[in-house]
Amino acid sequence: MSEQLEMPSLDDRKKKILNLVIKNYLETGEPVGSRTVSKLLDNSLSSATIRNEMSDLEELGFIVQPHTSAGRVPSDMGYRFYVNELMQEHEKKVQEIQEFVVEKTEKMEKVLKKVVKTLAVNTNYATMITAPSTKRNKVKFIQLSALEEQQIVALIVMEGNIVKNKIIELDENIDNETVLKLNILLNTTLNGLTREEINLGVIAKMKEQSGGYSQLVSDVLDALAEAFTEDEDLQIYTSGATNLIKYPELADSETASALLGAFEDKDELAEFIAETNEELKDDGIVVTIGKESPIQTMQDCSVVTATYDLGDGLSGKIGIIGPKRMDYENVMNSLKNMKEQLDSTFKGKKERPTGKDE
Amino acid sequence: MSEQLEMPSLDDRKKKILNLVIKNYLETGEPVGSRTVSKLLDNSLSSATIRNEMSDLEELGFIVQPHTSAGRVPSDMGYRFYVNELMQEHEKKVQEIQEFVVEKTEKMEKVLKKVVKTLAVNTNYATMITAPSTKRNKVKFIQLSALEEQQIVALIVMEGNIVKNKIIELDENIDNETVLKLNILLNTTLNGLTREEINLGVIAKMKEQSGGYSQLVSDVLDALAEAFTEDEDLQIYTSGATNLIKYPELADSETASALLGAFEDKDELAEFIAETNEELKDDGIVVTIGKESPIQTMQDCSVVTATYDLGDGLSGKIGIIGPKRMDYENVMNSLKNMKEQLDSTFKGKKERPTGKDE
DNA sequence: TGTTAGCACTCTTTTGACTTGAGTGCTAAC
DNA sequence: GTTAGCACTCAAGTCAAAAGAGTGCTAACA
Numbered sequence: 178m179s180e181q182l183e184m185p186s187l188d189d190r191k192k193k194i195l196n197l198v199i200k201n202y203l204e205t206g207e208p209v210g211s212r213t214v215s216k217l218l219d220n221s222l223s224s225a226t227i228r229n230e231m232s233d234l235e236e237l238g239f240i241v242q243p244h245t246s247a248g249r250v251p252s253d254m255g256y257r258f259y260v261n262e263l264m265q266e267h268e269k270k271v272q273e274i275q276e277f278v279v280e281k282t283e284k285m286e287k288v289l290k291k292v293v294k295t296l297a298v299n300t301n302y303a304t305m306i307t308a309p310s311t312k313r314n315k316v317k318f319i320q321l322s323a324l325e326e327q328q329i330v331a332l333i334v335m336e337g338n339i340v341k342n343k344i345i346e347l348d349e350n351i352d353n354e355t356v357l358k359l360n361i362l363l364n365t366t367l368n369g370l371t372r373e374e375i376n377l378g379v380i381a382k383m384k385e386q387s388g389g390y391s392q393l394v395s396d397v398l399d400a401l402a403e404a405f406t407e408d409e410d411l412q413i414y415t416s417g418a419t420n421l422i423k424y425p426e427l428a429d430s431e432t433a434s435a436l437l438g439a440f441e442d443k444d445e446l447a448e449f450i451a452e453t454n455e456e457l458k459d460d461g462i463v464v465t466i467g468k469e470s471p472i473q474t475m476q477d478c479s480v481v482t483a484t485y486d487l488g489d490g491l492s493g494k495i496g497i498i499g500p501k502r503m504d505y506e507n508v509m510n511s512l513k514n515m516k517e518q519l520d521s522t523f524k525g526k527k528e529r530p531t532g533k534d535e
Numbered sequence: 536m537s538e539q540l541e542m543p544s545l546d547d548r549k550k551k552i553l554n555l556v557i558k559n560y561l562e563t564g565e566p567v568g569s570r571t572v573s574k575l576l577d578n579s580l581s582s583a584t585i586r587n588e589m590s591d592l593e594e595l596g597f598i599v600q601p602h603t604s605a606g607r608v609p610s611d612m613g614y615r616f617y618v619n620e621l622m623q624e625h626e627k628k629v630q631e632i633q634e635f636v637v638e639k640t641e642k643m644e645k646v647l648k649k650v651v652k653t654l655a656v657n658t659n660y661a662t663m664i665t666a667p668s669t670k671r672n673k674v675k676f677i678q679l680s681a682l683e684e685q686q687i688v689a690l691i692v693m694e695g696n697i698v699k700n701k702i703i704e705l706d707e708n709i710d711n712e713t714v715l716k717l718n719i720l721l722n723t724t725l726n727g728l729t730r731e732e733i734n735l736g737v738i739a740k741m742k743e744q745s746g747g748y749s750q751l752v753s754d755v756l757d758a759l760a761e762a763f764t765e766d767e768d769l770q771i772y773t774s775g776a777t778n779l780i781k782y783p784e785l786a787d788s789e790t791a792s793a794l795l796g797a798f799e800d801k802d803e804l805a806e807f808i809a810e811t812n813e814e815l816k817d818d819g820i821v822v823t824i825g826k827e828s829p830i831q832t833m834q835d836c837s838v839v840t841a842t843y844d845l846g847d848g849l850s851g852k853i854g855i856i857g858p859k860r861m862d863y864e865n866v867m868n869s870l871k872n873m874k875e876q877l878d879s880t881f882k883g884k885k886e887r888p889t890g891k892d893e
Numbered sequence: 894t895g896t897t898a899g900c901a902c903t904c905t906t907t908t909g910a911c912t913t914g915a916g917t918g919c920t921a922a923c
Numbered sequence: 924g925t926t927a928g929c930a931c932t933c934a935a936g937t938c939a940a941a942a943g944a945g946t947g948c949t950a951a952c953a
Contacts, residue, residue: 210945223897228946246904246945318682324675324692332690332700334682340700342690419795428788430780437777437795568916581926586917604916604933897952907942913935923926 208248297417302499309491566606655775660857667849
């Protein structure tokens with residue numbers, strides 16, 4: 178995260194003018210001139226007066242001139258001010274989010290894909306969502322089953338009904354009795370532990386307790402440990418990336434390529450998400466504007482993120498990415514909406530989305 | 536699929552000239568003039584002669600003039616001719632595909648993602664791969680386990696070690712004995728059946744056989760049937776979509792948006808794949824050029840697809856999408872290469888990629 | 894003292910005329 | 924059948940001029 182300057186305060190008239198400039202720019206994408214603002218004020222002030230005020234606003238750093246004889250455009254700080262203080266949230270036009278129906282028994286993956294797509298369609302920006310991290314999620318059930326003589330399958334169910342599985346290939350035959358013993362051992366030892374708590378120490382202890390079957394048991398436990406730690410590269414689903422190239426300021430093939438590249442290769446997104454430590458504003462929605470973003474390729478964009486919570490320590494993030502002149506009001510409302518819908522669908526109710534392994 | 540005209544035959548000199556025009560255009564992306572061709576022939580023919588020949592070639596439909604005073608550009612038919620007859624496959628420059636290492640125990644999803652990404656990086660085009668269809672794949676193992684009083688998890692392993700799971704919520708309590716009975720019933724009835732064979736009839740029969748537990752058993756079986764039929768929307772993984780906007784002829788935001796949109800929304804790709812019924816040429820590689828494609832948004836592209844086969848009836852398709860002036864030789868070689876690598880890694884050997892559910 | 898009219902100035906964008914260069918088609922000669 | 928030569932076409936580049944949008948500054952006004 179980069180700059181986050183302290184902001185000068187403004188008198189009412191300046192606020193009003195800044196507001197108009199930004200609003201107009203959000204709509205048109207064109208620099209806004211003094212005459213336009215004057216008209217928007219019903220000529221209650223002449224363009225000359227506005228010019229003076231805008232000159233001040235530029236000096237204070239809220240707006241910027243692309244070139245000498247152009248109108249003004251909001252700076253990152255201008256947007257920031259707008260989001261923090263100017264933007265009134267008129268809940269009225271709540272703009273119901275459409276087509277979003279999740280059945281409670283659907284797999285997590287499907288739910289996430291639906292959410293992210295619905296948001297993209299509704300906002301016309303790019304969206305992303307992270308699968309809830311299962312690190313702090315507890316093991317609810319483990320079972321090994323022999324498939325063939327040298328092959329067993331492990332089924333792991335976590336709290337919140339996230340299901341994992343792993344096929345384990347062995348070097349020697351395994352008999353049913355051993356499988357049974359292992360199952361008992363696993364369930365007594367691991368049940369109720371979180372993924373974080375299942376480390377090499379626990380594994381070693383189990384190996385010890387299991388006595389005789391050293392090599393075989395050891396193999397199985399190692400494979401299980403792997404299943405627990407593997408693919409905790411948090412999963413990210415995205416949608417609507419192509420919406421971004423509809424905005425001319427992002428459409429040149431240079432920028433677009435970099436931006437969409439970041440989307441395809443989920444790493445950068447992961448980095449972004451990681452750095453977005455919510456400052457826990459009232460509604461948990463965080464807005465990152467332009468250069469405030471830690472990642473290079475998104476410095477011409479704004480990102481709005483929210484944290485959702487499905488209970489059982491299952492929480493993840495939803496994000497909407499658009500041009501800096503994105504419709505913050507609409508986006509923040511949509512996001513809040515979706516968050517509430519998700520929360521209320523899954524929380525409290527006993528039924529939760531069925532997990533998927535992976 | 537649209538046009539597939541019968542093609543006029545050409546004398547050797549015309550072939551040679553056509554070849555040069557296309558080759559040159561593939562390299563430069565610029566229309567090729569008569570003088571250029573003359574030079575490429577070491578001036579053994581004057582540009583005037585070439586002009587006459589090119590005029591003929593245009594009349595026959597192999598090449599096209601963007602405008603009166605420009606050089607010539609290959610038509611779809613020209614590319615087709617090139618691919619079918621002109622292109623010599625010099626295996627020498629096999630250009631080893633790099634960084635492709637699959638461990639045999641990795642989950643299918645991971646393997647596919649790796650393949651598709653490797654290909655995209657190596658060719659600099661967009662790539663896609665379909666997960667092997669499991670329709671004709673046989674059930675190897677089924678197991679239900681009670682998680683809570685009204686909740687059970689079903690684990691299904693198919694031949695080829697594809698694993699599926701489903702959490703089933705019940706309306707009444709289920710006891711261990713019932714679960715046990717169900718397990719026996721399921722395994723005796725379903726083992727060895729393919730997904731296609733597990734239809735309502737089989738389910739009805741099982742319900743019948745299970746006697747007393749009607750409602751409960753019925754619920755479970757219905758949920759299982761759902762697990763079998765659900766998400767057979769074949770899965771498609773893609774990579775390198777952004778490579779496409781590096782080619783100027785595809786980069787304008789209109790085209791790019793449509794094209795990348797098709798990539799994001801896997802439906803169109805699925806449609807494409809479905810229509811690509813391999814005409815089983817020698818190597819099973821199919822080239823679709825421009826308007827030959829059934830899908831609108833790809834009519835400025837060419838698509839090269841191959842079918843891979845992992846044994847056990849597990850087969851799917853790999854595709855590479857690029858501009859019409861893509862490097863067909865390289866692409867076809869890479870594809871053949873990858874196909875062979877996949878085949879040899881998984882076939883015959885007993886170890887195959889570990890399945891994933893879903 | 895804050896507001897406004899007016900004007901000179903700046904810079905981008907548009908337009909149209911002109912030039913250049915690549916390439917063609919045709920004809921006549923070899 | 925091949926080639927040289929020439930007239931013609933068209934896209935793309937260059938240039939200057941004009942238009943338009945907007946600013947900053949100054950002087951006058953209430």
